[in-house]
Amino acid sequence: MKDMVLSFRDVELTLQGNAGPVNILRAITLDVTRGETVGLIGPSGSGKSSLLMLMGGLERATAGTVSALGHDLTALGEDALARFRRQHMGVVFQSFHLIPTMTALENVATPLELAGRRDAFERAEEELRAVGLGHRLDHYPVQMSGGEQQRVALARAAAPRPDILLADEPTGNLDGPNGQAIMDLLFGLRDRHGATLVLVTHAPELAARCDRVITLADGRISGVETRRKEAAE
Template sequence: MPDSVLSLQHVTLSLRGNAGMVKILHGIDLEVAAGETLGLVGPSGSGKSSLLMIMGGLERATTGQVTALGQELTMMDEDALARFRRDNMGVVFQRFHLIPTMTALENVATPLELAGERDAFDRARGMLDKVGLAHRGDHYPAQMSGGEQQRVALARALAPRPRILLADEPTGNLDGANGQAITDLLFELSQAHGATLVLVTHAPELAALCDRTVRLRDGLIATAAAVEAAE
């Protein structure tokens, strides 16, 4: 695939469980193009979230090769992977993963500070404004609703202007109205920043917004189908 920013070749994943080693992924081959929006769909336990974590270097493939932006993640140690994610990736987790002892503003500014950005707090304020939470900058996660926390998490992921954005069930814990708001922001802001977006979802309406969907079943890619973007 031309201009591929993510490439997985013969990727497998096995994890140790109570009954011994469990094979999660069974030889995944996948290419994701620059600027593409890709939905990972399939039943619970099919390996969607594990595949997303491997793409982000948050889980190591047991075998196979994972390449992002021309860099082979499978050859990097943990420090190199952390630096690569800091400089190139944003991750939106289903359960937000905000730092509870930090305000919304501090949560969004943290990855910018780690990257050495001098205007970290100014950029963080700007991102909070884009997600409609400029007035909540001094509030802690426990003082915010689930929808507000997810918007802070989205602002944090996008503030460093990553080239790759990974989202794991970004609307899974939200009601209909908040879920729609996060969906709109996710696509609007990733497009504005020119990020390649890969998301895991059970929601057909969210998957339908993607340029392409890949369906997983029992750790294998069952189908890869192009879908029309919503009008």
């Protein structure tokens, strides 16, 4: 039996809006196994990004349990959640979230330094070269294209060698060629580091590369499609 990496049991997410409570996610029960690639699709407002945020402990469930690598994220405090993410997760957003006053190398190395890694800059350079940015180490975000900035964000997410890689519309701000390159890099990172990959996307070609595609509608799972047969246990 494959190792369980993410597990949701009867998860609900309700947020307070101007007109009262808004049900974002309802009765979500879901398991993700080690090394699996899962695509989350559905119309805008269906709850895809909220589900991803729950997986990363960036949002708290209103009801139910969310477990990652055997840890109950709903029971952890903010500091413990931050440590867990730093040790086990990499997150890539549609907006690159790079620090504008830092070079590409510094953007990737800083989280590693904060985690106490002595080889932070060596590891950061290795990851930047792996995404084709060996010639951009000393460049600032403003000096790079959108595609290059997303590559830096990917390198930053991959540098800690995370068990879980979460990506929210990673190609959403990019043109066709750059989007294709980022797709290839994402799956390359999964293959190179063995991370479990969960991504939110509106791009059919990106979802088609996933082992499993989960469709959300009105905050519920409305469909699950397995794209590849699981390897024999």
